[in-house]
Ligand SMILES: Nc1ncnc2c1ncn2[C@@H]1O[C@H](COP(=O)(O)OP(=O)(O)OP(=O)(O)O)[C@@H](O)[C@H]1O
């Protein structure tokens with residue numbers, strides 16, 4: 001069959017495939033030039049920054065660029081070698097360099113990420129570096145007895161190369177002990193990974209609440225006559241049209257201790273004046289405000305799916321003898337799955353990366369993972385911020401992959 | 416076959432329906448169905464056929480009146496307890512289930528055991544010659560195949576009454592005719608009662624025991640097909656079913672069933688009085704094209720004949736359709752069989768035509 005196809009020619013004897021390809025080439029070229037601006041835009045605004053972020057999370061030369069001598073010593077002596085006089089001499093010479101280039105703070109900060117409380121050791125040592133006399137080991141230990149701490153030396157060995165996984169180690173609440181083995185950090189120090197999990201849980205809770213609230217609304221919208229449905233739709237979309245700050249402020253007005261909701265509850269005698277509920281500047285506030293903001297993203301895909309489910313399916317099920325509950329469970333619900341899937345995925349992904357709302361109404365325990373990213377960005381700790389952001393990105397991609405495995409991405413219906 | 420009020424299997428009594436509280440979509444519907452009857456609701460779009468069916472199935476509530484099934488009022492019975500099989504125009508096969516699961520659904524909700532279910536599903540699929548399709552999904556089948564499955568699903572739980580709302584509307588002509596035959600066959604072999612909605616009059620005439628012609632929320636005539644075609648009660652039915660010639664005029668003479676009507680150009684014709692009560696009344700005389708005669712020996716003795724001018728002869732294979740000008744009307748049609756000894760007509764020819772007075776019906780003026 002394929003032999004025959006390859007022998008087919010046009011009227012003037014050219015092979016059919018070649019003729020077809022050249023006939024289509026022009027159209028394809030033109031189509032490509034049409035999408036080129038978008039392609040460039042995506043490349044510049046999306047692919048490049050993401051690549052940068054990934055790189056920063058594993059590349060940090062804050063320390064390595066200031067320690068040429070020490071790097072050489074690390075290269076000559078294998079891992080696990082205890083620091084000798086030569087090592088301390090190299091360190092001392094690098095400290096002199098740091099003093100000249102004023103890089104001691106930066107370098108110290110890099111080590112401080114791994115072993116906390118070490119930044120000042122570097123700044124102090126650098127300050128008097130040019131006055132250090134051999135033997136350097138004793139001189140250094142004189143300055144600070146922590147200078148022979150194996151943890152510090154391990155950290156310096158790792159930081160002597162700009163390529164590092166240290167930031168991921170920190171992000172997973174892990175640390176290396178003196179033997180270089182990964183262990184969990186102290187219970188009280190486990191903030192990142194714990195927050196990561198908590199963020200996914202809160203996003204899950206928000207998604208679940210959104211689904212429960214949006215399903216009946218979407219159903220109502222889908223069954224109402226067009227004119228009324230459009231009116232209701234405006235109400236659903238209202239959050240989109242108001243400024244984020246205005247919306248957030250109104251939540252504060254409503255939910256704060258002396259706010260409207262508490263006042264009403266007190267007036268109704270449901271709670272006492274001293275028992276006012278704390279509904280904002282905590283996790284509850286984050287959840288309430290985010291549900292409000294993300295609800296339309298659940299309603300819209302659900303609505304677009306429900307709108308096109310003909311009423312005859314439910315009628316058929318009823319006429320076949322199913323109760324309204326069975327009809328809902330076995331006939332209606334399965335057909336809304338593309339909408340549920342799209343809404344859940346959309347809301348969850350948005351919620352996992354949400355930043356402004358938790359920052360404004362989250363208080364101390366309502367902060368999400370993105371707030372941590374932002375925290376490190378303000379501290380100019382780009383590598384840490386990048387590592388955390390990458391975790392978030394990977395987490396979302398894993399979810400996306402799971403979704404594809406369980407439901408199928410081709411079933412996604414966004415509108 | 417026609418059921419009396421008391422032993423009717425299905426009965427509508429003074430049923431009215433309004434969706435908006437302003438207009439009545441169904442106005443005073445009275446209808447009795449005997450067990451095993453095949454009744455078709457026929458009518459133009461918007462005449463209230465689907466509404467009637469939906470009230471019977473329980474998806475719409477009657478605004479007034481009572482609907483009885485097997486002697487019991489069902490106005491308050493929810494749809495799933497009525498035990499009525501239903502076939503929808505768009506098939507309404509559940510897209511996320513296979514054919515087998517679709518058929519299994521009504522049996523499962525009735526709590527039937529697995530082996531019994533399988534036997535029933537197999538029987539129902541074999542009944543519509545779709546035994547090999549149990550594992551297909553609806554989207555993988557043609558319209559005709561889906562229609563058969565929809566039929567099988569409506570029958571699998573042995574309902575006594577089956578409602579069908581334009582079940583064949585989406586099929587092509589050939590398939591439609593084939594399915595008409597199969598549905599009719601199933602109706603006879605299973606002894607079920609069927610209420611069938613269509614706006615295809617051919618379908619209504621070939622399949623039904625009785626046809627209810629709907630217009631404007633009322634039954635215009637309820638009769639067996641032959642009677643509907645040959646003895647329409649009013650101008651609407653006459654015009655809606657089959658091709659019809661209509662000649663307006665005034666009743667000149669009325670003698671029992673026999674009427675003489677004076678046409679607008681002064682000529683007289685014979686007719687049977689159906690809807691006219693007195694001399695001088697305006698009327699519309701309706702005559703089927705195949706009942707018009709132009710050979711003098713076929714026109715009954717003493718009947719009036721009138722002038723006609725042949726305008727056009729259309730060759731249609733089995734018949735010759737001739738358009739004539741009669742009493743000032745250009746659209747008068749005569750159909751004659753294309754037989755070897757047929758008298759050829761040519762455009763421009765002038766002839767005289769007539770008919771048996773029984774075939775011309777003096778109806779109401781619309
Ligand atoms: N759910 C509804 N709400 C309001 N009006 C309706 C509704 N369903 C039908 N109608 C109106 O009732 C009238 C009768 O409709 P119905 O569907 O019974 O007609 P039908 O005879 O089945 O027509 P068709 O042959 O087009 O299916 C129409 O004028 C229609 O506009």
Ligand SMILES: [Mg+2]
Pocket residue numbers: 464465466580
């Ligand atoms: Mg209808």
